[in-house]
Amino acid sequence: MCDHTNKNIYLPYLATVEEIIDETPDVRTLRLVFQDEKVRDSFNFRAGQFCEYSAFGAGESTFCIASSPTRKGYIECCFRSVGRVTEALRRLEAGETMGVRGPYGNSFPIEDFFGKNLVFVAGGIALPPLRTLIWNCLDLRDKFGEITIVYGARTEADMVYKRELKEWQERNDVRLVKTVDPGGNGSEWDGKVGFVPTVLEETAPLADNTIAFVCGPPIMIKFTLPVLEKLGFSDGKVYTTLENRMKCGLGKCGRCNVGNVYVCKDGPVFTAEQVKRMPMEF
Amino acid sequence: MQKYLSQENFSTLLEKLIASGKRVVAPKLNAGTVLYEPLKNPAEIVIDRMPRRSGKEAFFPICEEIISYGKEGQKVTVTDIDPARFPETVLVGVRPCDAAAIPMLDAVFSWDYRDEFFLERRKKTTVVGMACTEADDACFCTAVGLSPGDPKGGDILLTQVEGGGYLCRAQSEKGEALVAAHAALFSEPDGHKSLPLAEPQTEKIDLQKVKKWLDTNFEHPDWDSIATRCVGCGACAFVCPACHCFDIVDEGTEKSGTRRKNWDACGFWKFTHHASGHNPRDLQPKRYRNRIMHKFKYYDDKFGQRLCTGCGRCIRLCPAGIDIAAIVEDISKK
Numbered sequence: 093m094c095d096h097t098n099k100n101i102y103l104p105y106l107a108t109v110e111e112i113i114d115e116t117p118d119v120r121t122l123r124l125v126f127q128d129e130k131v132r133d134s135f136n137f138r139a140g141q142f143c144e145y146s147a148f149g150a151g152e153s154t155f156c157i158a159s160s161p162t163r164k165g166y167i168e169c170c171f172r173s174v175g176r177v178t179e180a181l182r183r184l185e186a187g188e189t190m191g192v193r194g195p196y197g198n199s200f201p202i203e204d205f206f207g208k209n210l211v212f213v214a215g216g217i218a219l220p221p222l223r224t225l226i227w228n229c230l231d232l233r234d235k236f237g238e239i240t241i242v243y244g245a246r247t248e249a250d251m252v253y254k255r256e257l258k259e260w261q262e263r264n265d266v267r268l269v270k271t272v273d274p275g276g277n278g279s280e281w282d283g284k285v286g287f288v289p290t291v292l293e294e295t296a297p298l299a300d301n302t303i304a305f306v307c308g309p310p311i312m313i314k315f316t317l318p319v320l321e322k323l324g325f326s327d328g329k330v331y332t333t334l335e336n337r338m339k340c341g342l343g344k345c346g347r348c349n350v351g352n353v354y355v356c357k358d359g360p361v362f363t364a365e366q367v368k369r370m371p372m373e374f
Numbered sequence: 375m376q377k378y379l380s381q382e383n384f385s386t387l388l389e390k391l392i393a394s395g396k397r398v399v400a401p402k403l404n405a406g407t408v409l410y411e412p413l414k415n416p417a418e419i420v421i422d423r424m425p426r427r428s429g430k431e432a433f434f435p436i437c438e439e440i441i442s443y444g445k446e447g448q449k450v451t452v453t454d455i456d457p458a459r460f461p462e463t464v465l466v467g468v469r470p471c472d473a474a475a476i477p478m479l480d481a482v483f484s485w486d487y488r489d490e491f492f493l494e495r496r497k498k499t500t501v502v503g504m505a506c507t508e509a510d511d512a513c514f515c516t517a518v519g520l521s522p523g524d525p526k527g528g529d530i531l532l533t534q535v536e537g538g539g540y541l542c543r544a545q546s547e548k549g550e551a552l553v554a555a556h557a558a559l560f561s562e563p564d565g566h567k568s569l570p571l572a573e574p575q576t577e578k579i580d581l582q583k584v585k586k587w588l589d590t591n592f593e594h595p596d597w598d599s600i601a602t603r604c605v606g607c608g609a610c611a612f613v614c615p616a617c618h619c620f621d622i623v624d625e626g627t628e629k630s631g632t633r634r635k636n637w638d639a640c641g642f643w644k645f646t647h648h649a650s651g652h653n654p655r656d657l658q659p660k661r662y663r664n665r666i667m668h669k670f671k672y673y674d675d676k677f678g679q680r681l682c683t684g685c686g687r688c689i690r691l692c693p694a695g696i697d698i699a700a701i702v703e704d705i706s707k708k
């Protein structure tokens with residue numbers, strides 16, 4: 093899975109920004125195409141993996157690969173502008189070049205989910221790491237049972253992938269439950285109002301033969317895990333991703349550890365069971 | 375196989391190595407401070423003073439370019455590093471505590487992904503260690519299972535002898551090749567008696583017990599008192615022969631510049647700070663705990679040994695007077 097062919101492990105591939113989509117005022121999706129044809133063909137990844145994306149002159153940032161491995165020829169990243177690198181990436185226009193190293197880290201063991209029901213729970217900007225898996229599963233739709241997506245954000249404007257939410261809403265093989273925080277609902281809001289954990293509890297997906305995936309801000313995860321437990325999900329059936337700060341992504345720079353776990357190598361995908369064994373350092 | 379190398383021939387050896395175009399790095403005075411630096415002539419070597427920083431920078435520089443980039447119009451080019459950057463090197467006069475750290479770093483830079491910046495230099499470097507004849511209050515190699523005459527991590531070990539000169543033991547192919555290439559400078563060791571080696575005043579610490587306590591006491595009220603004095607200056611990581619955390623940053627403009635690996639330290643507040651404002655190690659004691667945990671547990675969990683050689687540099691330099699040897703010894707008695 094790892095690409096060890098580059099002698100210089102820090103050498104990025106060059107990629108062209110093919111398309112820019114503004115998800116919210118400060119969250120942007122970039123669709124990237126590798127400039128080297130060989131890389132375009134050989135770049136294989138699995139849902140859950142991440143890359144180091146760079147704006148030359150500003151540096152590198154860690155984001156998951158937000159597109160599905162079933163969609164070939166490009167990758168997408170989706171990021172919020174919060175600092176030096178993300179702001180520089182935001183200044184790139186279509187046709188411009190950026191750097192990409194990866195794919196790194198482990199991934200969702202999707203084959204283990206065949207024949208099972210899936211529940212995705214995401215909050216705010218944390219939809220991208222699940223969106224890759226959601227499309228991966230939807231593109232292999234007949235391999236899974238029921239698919240439920242619970243997605244919440246502060247306001248409708250804060251929701252990412254709005255066009256895809258619409259698509260999921262219209263599909264009859266997906267159950268989408270979207271919600272905004274109390275007070276975040278505009279006059280035309282057609283979803284629920286309430287925090288993600290509460291709405292998840294109301295939605296009450298059956299735990300039997302079901303796997304749950306949770307990504308969101310630490311506070312959301314903290315309150316969502318007990319709800320899943322109450323609904324009957326055992327910790328081994330709940331997956332999440334950790335986002336400890338990273339630099340190398342290669343298990344060298346010492347930045348990302350939670351206890352003796354290197355999130356960049358052993359993660360970023362973990363079960364709730366694994367997370368609960370870790371010291372509180374994430 | 376042990377050989378004798380006279381003081382004069384030692385100088386000749388260094389001279390020949392320098393003349394052959396090799397980079398000869400050894401402890402040397404730089405504005406009043408002894409550092410491992412390239413020698414211009416043999417007389418520059420300083421063997422009776424502990425270098426301020428460790429020998430790791432011969433393989434893992436403080437700041438190192440890892441790519442360069444340039445942009446013309448829309449076209450961006452990225453340039454890989456020229457392998458000529460890594461010259462054949464002989465690292466001479468390395469303290470056993472510094473030499474012992476080199477295989478510890480090998481493990482980090484070669485597991486799974488291979489960092490050729492470190493490993494190429496490693497491949498091209500012959501490490502000539504020098505046994506210690508003097509220890510100061512901060513030295514504690516014997517507490518962590520090493521010794522002033524420990525050959526670990528070196529290709530050759532030199533031991534000073536009475537009346538001048540060195541006993542020389544080659545302990546790897548590289549070491550033997552270096553001796554063989556200059557065979558005329560070496561003679562039989564008979565009759566030469568080594569100077570007494572240093573005796574650091576530290577008791578051996580039961581590191582198994584330390585590990586056991588760390589295994590189960592990530593949360594423990596003692597951490598607050600253990601690390602409360604730490605000011606988060608990062609000096610300990612900077613001088614440590616085994617610390618290897620680094621940052622990756624760009625220097626330059628959008629048009630041209632370089633990307634670099636710079637030494638970093640887990641003691642810094644920003645080290646783990648997230649974009650959201652969340653910081654998993656928000657307080658200094660948590661960061662100091664990570665330092666101890668990494669050295670005496672996490673590294674051990676992964677590579678089966680400790681990430682500390684007892685060089686004592688962090689103790690000598692800590693502005694807050696933190697003594698890692700005392701801390702670890704205390705833990706062993708808990």
Ligand SMILES: Cc1cc2nc3c(=O)[nH]c(=O)nc-3n(C[C@H](O)[C@H](O)[C@H](O)COP(=O)(O)OP(=O)(O)OC[C@H]3O[C@@H](n4cnc5c(N)ncnc54)[C@H](O)[C@@H]3O)c2cc1C
Binds near residue numbers: 152170221648
């Ligand atoms: C596995 C993983 C996946 C991620 N996926 C996404 C994603 O899909 N979309 C997204 O928007 N963000 C994601 N992040 C977070 C993202 O990496 C940071 O928001 C980003 O690197 C900040 O970069 P910057 O240079 O613009 O900020 P800087 O100017 O470097 O810093 C701004 C602030 O962000 C903090 N920061 C810097 N780097 C990181 C980092 N790597 N992680 C967390 N905080 C950081 C700084 O301490 C500072 O407070 C992910 C992080 C990880 C580890």
Ligand code: FES
Binds near residue numbers: 339343344345347
């Ligand atoms: S990001 Fe460098 S070790 Fe994990």
